[in-house]
Amino acid sequence: MYAAVFQCGGCFEWVETTVDESGGSRQQYVEDCQVCCQPNVLTVRWDPEAAEYTISAELES
Helix, strand or coil, X not given: CEEEEEECCCCCCEEEEEECXXXXXXXXXXXXXXXXXXXXXXXXXXXXXXXXXXXXXXXXX
16 A cells, blocks of 8 residues: 545545555545545556656545
8 A cells, every 4th residue: 555645626635545556557536535524536646757646636526
């Protein structure tokens, strides 16, 4: 597991999460914000140049 953070699409707080590396270099799943409890669709991508995962989040519609 890889520790990462994302900014909630609802309350804009930074939230800690973990990325399952066995899921591949591109993943998408829903995770609730730990602050406001709104569901966020997370798009996770491996950035080989930075050697880290980047996460973008938007509220689930």
